[in-house]
Amino acid sequence: MEAKFGDRLIEKRSIDYVPIAERHGKVWHLWPVWFSGDAHLATVATGVVGIALGGNLVWMAIAVVLGSAFGTFFMAFHSTQGPQLGLPQMIQSRPQFGYVGALLVWGVALIAYIGFNAFNQILAAQTVHSLWGADPTVTVLVFALLAVSLAVVGYDLIHLAQRFIAYVLIAALLVFTVAVLMKAHLPPEQMDLGDFRAVPFLAQFFAAASYQIAWSIYVSDYSRYLPRDVGVGASFWWTFLGGFVGGAWTMLVGTLSAALFPTLEVATALRTAADQVMPGYGKPLLLCSLLGLLTITSLNFYGASLTLLSVVDSLKPSRPTLAKRVLTLAIATVAASGIALASSQNFVAKFGEFLAVLLYLFTPWTAINLVDFYIVRKGHYSVREIFNAHGMYGRWSWRGLLAYGVGFVAMIPFFSTESWKGPVAKALGGADIAMLVGLPLSALVYIWACRSMDLEADRRQAYAADIGLDPDSVAEPGH
Numbered sequence: 001m002e003a004k005f006g007d008r009l010i011e012k013r014s015i016d017y018v019p020i021a022e023r024h025g026k027v028w029h030l031w032p033v034w035f036s037g038d039a040h041l042a043t044v045a046t047g048v049v050g051i052a053l054g055g056n057l058v059w060m061a062i063a064v065v066l067g068s069a070f071g072t073f074f075m076a077f078h079s080t081q082g083p084q085l086g087l088p089q090m091i092q093s094r095p096q097f098g099y100v101g102a103l104l105v106w107g108v109a110l111i112a113y114i115g116f117n118a119f120n121q122i123l124a125a126q127t128v129h130s131l132w133g134a135d136p137t138v139t140v141l142v143f144a145l146l147a148v149s150l151a152v153v154g155y156d157l158i159h160l161a162q163r164f165i166a167y168v169l170i171a172a173l174l175v176f177t178v179a180v181l182m183k184a185h186l187p188p189e190q191m192d193l194g195d196f197r198a199v200p201f202l203a204q205f206f207a208a209a210s211y212q213i214a215w216s217i218y219v220s221d222y223s224r225y226l227p228r229d230v231g232v233g234a235s236f237w238w239t240f241l242g243g244f245v246g247g248a249w250t251m252l253v254g255t256l257s258a259a260l261f262p263t264l265e266v267a268t269a270l271r272t273a274a275d276q277v278m279p280g281y282g283k284p285l286l287l288c289s290l291l292g293l294l295t296i297t298s299l300n301f302y303g304a305s306l307t308l309l310s311v312v313d314s315l316k317p318s319r320p321t322l323a324k325r326v327l328t329l330a331i332a333t334v335a336a337s338g339i340a341l342a343s344s345q346n347f348v349a350k351f352g353e354f355l356a357v358l359l360y361l362f363t364p365w366t367a368i369n370l371v372d373f374y375i376v377r378k379g380h381y382s383v384r385e386i387f388n389a390h391g392m393y394g395r396w397s398w399r400g401l402l403a404y405g406v407g408f409v410a411m412i413p414f415f416s417t418e419s420w421k422g423p424v425a426k427a428l429g430g431a432d433i434a435m436l437v438g439l440p441l442s443a444l445v446y447i448w449a450c451r452s453m454d455l456e457a458d459r460r461q462a463y464a465a466d467i468g469l470d471p472d473s474v475a476e477p478g479h
Contacts (some may be wrong), residue, residue, distance in 0.1 A: 011154025014320040015309045017383045018086040018224050020470045027230040029159055030079065031242030032166035033222050037215065037299060038246030039169040040292030041123045042116065045266045046211045046355065047254025050204025055197050057190035057259040061252055063204035068248035070205075071212025072240050074366050077374070078216040079239035080232045082223030084379050087386070088306045089220040093365070094386050095393045096372045096400035096446075100314050104404065106307050108361040109217040113304035115354055116214070117147075117336035118343070120297045125340070127267040127290050131283055140340045147297035148333045151305065152326060155225055158298060165291050166242075172288040173249055179277040180256060190259045202431040203416075204255075209435065210359035212247055216366050218303035304332035317389050353417050356432065360415060363435050364407035364442035368400050371443045376450045382462035383469055392461050399449035407442030411435075 013022075050060035081092060090109055093102040124143040125136035150157060189195065223235055257269040264272060270289070271282035308328035309320055318324075343350070373379055385391035414434035416425035425432060 010152055010322065011156070011325075012322055014325045015088055015091050015306050015313065016320050016387075017469070020086075020228060023083075023086070023225055023227045025159065025226050027083075027226060027234045028238055029163065029226075030223060030235060030238040032163040033159060034215070034219075034239055034242035035246035036162040036165045036169060036242075036292050037296050038212075038243055038292075039166075039173065039250045039289070040120075040296055041127060041267060041270070041286075041289045042120050042293060042296070043211065043247060043250040044254035044257070044270055044289065045119075045123065046207055047204075047251030048258040048266060048269075049207040049355070050200040051255060051258035051262060053200040053203050055200030055204060056192060056195050057186060057255060058193055059196055059201050060204050060255045060259075063201045064208050064251045064255055065248050067205040067208025068212055068244055068251060071209035072244040072247060074370065075212050075216045075219055075243055076236045076240035077370055078366070079219040079223050080235040081373055081379075082220030083226040083228050083230050083235055084232075085220075085381060085383065086224050086228070087220075087383065088224060088303075088310075089216070089218050090303075090307045091310050091386060092220070092373075092381075093369060093400075095377065095381055096368050096397060097404070098394045098397035098400070099389050099391070101394075101396040101401055103311060103314055104401065105217075105365045106311050106314075108365065109307045110304060110311075111361070112214055112217060112358055113300045113307065114332065114335045114339065115358075117144075117297050117300045117304075117332070118339035119350075119354065120293055120300070121337060121340035122343075123267065124290060124293055124297075126265060127286050127293075130267050130271060131286060137341060140337055143294065143297070144333050144337045144340075147294055148301050148329050150295065150298035151301040151329055154302070155222070158295070158302065159222070161295050161298075165295055166246075169246075169288055169292055172285055173253065175278070176253065176274055176281065176285055177249075179274075179281070183277040184256070184260070184273075186259065198428075199430045202433065206359055206432055206435055207355045208247070208251055210355045210362070211251075212243060213362050213366060214355075214358050215243065216362065216369075218299070218306070221303055221306060222299070301329055301332050301336075305329045308332065313387070314389075317387075353419065356415075356417050359435055360408065360411055360438070363411065363438040364404040367407065367439050367442040368403050368446045371446050372400075372450075375447065376453070377455065377458065380459045380462050382465040384465045385462065392458070392465070399446060399453075402449055403442045403446035406445045407438040410441050411438040 047064055050063055078089060085092060090106055093105050097104060121140045121143055125139040128134045128139040129136055150161060257273040260273050261269040267286060271286050274285045275282040305325050305328040309324060385393055411434040413422040413424040414437055415422045416430050416432035421430060
């Protein structure tokens with residue numbers, strides 16, 4: 001069984017199945033995980049993207065709210081898969097892409113984990129330097145060490161830390177929000193509804209959506225220990241509540257700070273804005289945001305470890321062990337820290353482009369994974385066959401790979417980044433609507449490709465393979 005924090009032991013499981021007998025926790029525990037997961041400085045930076053491109057506050061705020069709701073919708077549906085399957089998110093891609101084919105999406109996930117943590121460490125260094133003048137290199141390394149230590153202990157400590165930090169952050173954000181509403185004096189042009197600019201609006205909308213969808217690659221990692229009977233609706237709404245409120249609220253703090261002080265870096269702008277509406281509040285608010293940044297960095301390291309273990313298992317099937325989990329955590333930490341130390345200039349521009357690239361890479365996967373779970377196989381999978389290198393899901397699944405490829409290629413003309421703009425994006429003045437093309441197309445191609453599947457036989461085979469999977473439980477296998 002998983003070791004509890006109180007036992008001073010660390011989590012033993014990694015990518016392997018969590019038996020029914022080991023399930024624990026309450027479904028409402030999901031909201032603080034994702035509220036705290038979003039209420040930190042990297043999310044503040046996401047809310048700056050549209051302002052940096054010339055948008056005004058009122059329209060960028062609308063884009064933040066709509067984009068956050070759109071992205072969190074998909075992310076929350078992935079969360080419901082955890083209790084049903086008892087597996088981490090990425091290993092669940094094997095039925096759609098194959099035992100080896102899933103390496104495609106795992107590679108994308110690793111880029112996200114390492115990239116986000118590199119940006120998080122840069123932000124932490126900026127913040128600590130702003131607060132105490134500390135050396136950025138030392139901060140990057142100490143911050144990484146603290147975050148990975150939490151990830152080593154694992155699931156239960158992460159949940160506990162997120163619950164504690166959620167209440168701290170709610171109090172800090174409430175104080176700031178009330179002070180802003182009472183005292184902030186914004187330039188009239190920032191509140192002009194007549195000054196709508198499509199490119200900044202779409203950039204901010206899809207930056208917010210991408211940021212939220214990016215959690216999809218590991219959201220069920222933090223619901224997989226919950227009892228199977230928590231229900232799809234409950235796990236969806238508790239995840240959506242935490243992710244949407246935490247994400248939109250924190251992004252709006254960034255949007256407001258950037259509108260007030262457009263020339264300052266993210267951490268400095270937030271501190272200055274807080275001090276303006278409540279003298280002396282800048283430092284405490286930054287410190288609270290730093291706590292949230294620390295724990296989400298830990299979540300990213302934890303997810304990177306599980307994904308690396310999945311990669312290793314696909315290349316050479318082996319039993320996951322604690323030593324292997326710690327080793328993969330160390331590899332992820334070194335990679336993210338190296339990038340952070342080598343790249344810290346022009347932060348907001350780089351972060352905005354990184355979010356755009358993530359959106360392109362995750363869009364086909366999220367469509368295929370959700371369609372397979374909710375429409376095609378309807379949650380009926382074999383846990384044992386997911387770990388069988390020559391099992392029913394095959395080495396390569398042409399259906400998932402085809403749908404991913406078609407969806408991604410179809411988005412290319414709509415890509416819009418600083419480095420490259422597709423012909424359609426140029427015709428639209430730089431507006432980026434690629435996600436609106438890739439999401440439905442990938443889903444439709446996958447559904448079309450699955451017409452040749454004998455789903456009844458697939459379900460029977462999954463059920464038969466998992467007989468005896470949970471000898472201490474009367475729950476039906478094959479889910």
